[in-house]
Amino acid sequence: xxxQEKLRRFEEQISPHLRSAYNLxxxxxxxxxxxxxxxxxxxxxxxxxxxxxxGDAKPWLLAIVRNxxxxxxxxxxxxxxxxxxxxxxxxxxxxxxxxxxxxxxDREKVRQALEQLPGEFREALVLREMEGLSYKEIASAVGVPxxxxxxxxxxxxxxxxxxxxxxxxxxxxxxxxxxGEGGSAR
Amino acid sequence: xxxxxxxxYLAAYFDNELDVAECLRVQQHLxxxxxxxxxxxxxxxxxxxxxDSELYAQPSADFAKRIQASVLQAAVDESRRERESWWARFxxxxxxxxxxxxxxLAIVVGTLVLNRGSLSPxxxxxxxxxxxxxxxxxxxxxxxxxxxxxxxxxxxxxxKLDFSPPVPELSAAGFPLVGGRLDYMDGRQVAAVVxxxxxxxxxxxxWPNHGSVDESIRSDEVQGxxxxxxxxxxxxxxxxSDLNRAELVEFAQFLRSQ
Numbered sequence: 001x002x003x004q005e006k007l008r009r010f011e012e013q014i015s016p017h018l019r020s021a022y023n024l025x026x027x028x029x030x031x032x033x034x035x036x037x038x039x040x041x042x043x044x045x046x047x048x049x050x051x052x053x054x055g056d057a058k059p060w061l062l063a064i065v066r067n068x069x070x071x072x073x074x075x076x077x078x079x080x081x082x083x084x085x086x087x088x089x090x091x092x093x094x095x096x097x098x099x100x101x102x103x104x105x106d107r108e109k110v111r112q113a114l115e116q117l118p119g120e121f122r123e124a125l126v127l128r129e130m131e132g133l134s135y136k137e138i139a140s141a142v143g144v145p146x147x148x149x150x151x152x153x154x155x156x157x158x159x160x161x162x163x164x165x166x167x168x169x170x171x172x173x174x175x176x177x178x179x180g181e182g183g184s185a186r
Numbered sequence: 187x188x189x190x191x192x193x194x195y196l197a198a199y200f201d202n203e204l205d206v207a208e209c210l211r212v213q214q215h216l217x218x219x220x221x222x223x224x225x226x227x228x229x230x231x232x233x234x235x236x237x238d239s240e241l242y243a244q245p246s247a248d249f250a251k252r253i254q255a256s257v258l259q260a261a262v263d264e265s266r267r268e269r270e271s272w273w274a275r276f277x278x279x280x281x282x283x284x285x286x287x288x289x290x291l292a293i294v295v296g297t298l299v300l301n302r303g304s305l306s307p308x309x310x311x312x313x314x315x316x317x318x319x320x321x322x323x324x325x326x327x328x329x330x331x332x333x334x335x336x337x338x339x340x341x342x343x344x345x346k347l348d349f350s351p352p353v354p355e356l357s358a359a360g361f362p363l364v365g366g367r368l369d370y371m372d373g374r375q376v377a378a379v380v381x382x383x384x385x386x387x388x389x390x391x392x393w394p395n396h397g398s399v400d401e402s403i404r405s406d407e408v409q410g411x412x413x414x415x416x417x418x419x420x421x422x423x424x425x426x427s428d429l430n431r432a433e434l435v436e437f438a439q440f441l442r443s444q
Contacts, residue, residue: 002263003264003265003268004309006261007257007258007261009259010257010402011254011409015250015253015254018245018250018253019242019244019245020247022244022245022249023242023243026243026245026409032243035243035245036245036246036249036252039245039249039253040252040253040256043253043256043257044256044257044260045259047214047260047261047264048260048264107238107240110235110236110238110241111241114236114241126234128201129233129236129237130236130237130241130242132202135198135201135203137229147380150197151199153197153201154197157197157229157232159242160232161228161232164232164235
């Protein structure tokens with residue numbers, strides 16, 4: 001592809017999704033500095049692979065951001081802290097609906113709850129609720145079957161509801177203190 | 187539809203992933219079942235909470251510029267690699283072929299390069315100049331010696347470069363000096379002299395000219411930045427800014443007349 005033409009089309013199709021790329025990287029890495037470095041690397045990868053883009057640019061870019069994030073975490077942290085497939089759901093009784101409605105409005109609690117959520121659930125929820133991707137787009141960005149996307153969304157939501165409806169003084173307070181090390185998103 | 191069935195569909199219903207017929211069935215069940223309505227309500231509350239714009243992570247203010255500069259640099263590198271690989275391919279012909287082909291090559295390669303849309307050396311340099319300009323606008327990168335006094339800036343370059351860059355005083359013309367720094371351009375160390383005009387920064391990159399002299403000002407626009415270029419008998423000049431072209435040309439004329 002002509003280099004100037006490539007640059008122009010990249011600016012046109014990819015650059016508008018910079019904020020989405022950062023938001024995803026920020027929630028996956030749980031660190032502002034890491035997220036910026038990850039996105040820079042992801043944009044360079046995206047530029048190098050731009051000729052292979054077919055179809056919608058946003059899920060394509062987010063797939064690259066996601067893979068770059070995981071490579072980054074593997075390189076810079078112990079990935080054991082990132083794999084969550086065996087993570088058990090929190091064993092809490094079904095929430096009292098009135099209480100869950102009240103607590104879910106507390107923004108800092110929601111932020112903390114999302115940060116302590118297992119990575120795969122967090123990623124699926126960020127892609128669905130913040131980026132507005134369809135099940136199909138999430139499946140292609142994450143590289144899993146549609147059914148897995150649905151199950152991760154559903155387990156992630158259940159998990160969040162349980163955490164958010166638990167009283168602040170209960171044992172989830174400790175979990176939140178431990179899981180919230182990543183600091184708050186900006 | 188019963189409750190068990192409804193719970194399977196409820197999330198997909200909420201995520202707008204059901205077709206019309208399925209939607210109607212879920213809605214029908216919701217109208218009849220308070221438990222499932224409660225679930226739906228929870229779902230809605232959670233969704234509102236997650237879509238809170240304050241939770242949406244924001245990068246630093248200058249992040250977009252940083253990314254733009256690094257992609258531009260990648261484009262420049264890629265274009266250079268393409269050009270080099272062409273030369274390497276043609277270089278493998280051996281002496282005879284090379285000699286015979288040389289005259290033709292000048293035309294062929296020129297045409298191929300043009301047809302492939304690769305950038306000319308000056309376009310490459312213009313890209314590098316703009317990347318250098320954007321880099322310099324990152325916090326703390328603009329100048330190594332901040333001074334509006336050319337008697338301070340000019341001596342600062344001594345011993346750091348193998349040439350002495352001219353640093354004229356242009357504040358009377360409305361272009362006060364901001365300072366100077368070292369940069370790297372066209373495979374060598376160069377002087378970067380920074381002027382300002384209102385809120386705009388102007389980077390002047392200069393280094394000794396060993397090639398041909400072309401005093402007329404060539405202009406180009408790269409990524410929305412204006413780039414001007416000329417070469418005097420002593421120096422190559424590259425001027426870059428987000429200033430409009432007319433004013434930047436005016437600045438270049440002042441600079442050239444010094």
